[in-house]
Amino acid sequence: MLVQAYVINEEENDVLGSDDRCFQFLANELSSAVKSDETRSHGGYRTVEVVAAINKLAVHDANKPRIIASGAVASYVELLGPAHSPAEQMLATHGLWSLAMNCPRDVADQHGCISST
Numbered sequence: 001m002l003v004q005a006y007v008i009n010e011e012e013n014d015v016l017g018s019d020d021r022c023f024q025f026l027a028n029e030l031s032s033a034v035k036s037d038e039t040r041s042h043g044g045y046r047t048v049e050v051v052a053a054i055n056k057l058a059v060h061d062a063n064k065p066r067i068i069a070s071g072a073v074a075s076y077v078e079l080l081g082p083a084h085s086p087a088e089q090m091l092a093t094h095g096l097w098s099l100a101m102n103c104p105r106d107v108a109d110q111h112g113c114i115s116s117t
Contacts, residue, residue, distance in 0.1 A: 020066060020069065020070070023057075023063070023066045023067055023069070023070040023072075024070045024071075026050060026053065026054055026057075026070065026072065027054075027067075027070035027071045027072040027075065028041075028042075029041035029042065029043050029045055029050050030047070030050045030051060030054065030072055030075045031071070031072075031074075031075050033045060033046065033047040033050055034047060034075045034078050034079060034084075039085075039088075047079070047084075047088055048085075048087055048088060048091055051076070051079065051088065051091040051092060051095060052091055054067060054072055054095060055091060055094055055095045055098060058095060058098045058099055059098070061102055064098075064099050064101075064102045064103050065102075065103060065106075067099060068099060068103055068106045068107070072095075073096070073099065073106070073107060073110045073113070074110060074111075075092075076092040076095050076096050076099075076110075077092075077096070077110055077111070077112045077113045078112075079091070079092035080092055080093065096113065
């Protein structure tokens, strides 16, 4: 799914054939990367790789509620903290902004989101 995020355009989004387990997998990978001292997920992906892939998927409006439901927003908010690199913070900010375009209440209601920005 990480690779597909980069090669599927808006019109082809339905081709992904993904179910909510794929979004949950990405959220879990992101969470493990955020908590890792090496900034790598259990699957070996770097934090910036996972966030960038989720951000690409968030371009498609139909994916935004699925990303939010997966729990990824909590990791995005955590990435805004000072312990994370400027690249991670920038990607998290971009992702939150993109998700908030269609789901503002879901993003704003995430604990720590408004106070972190």
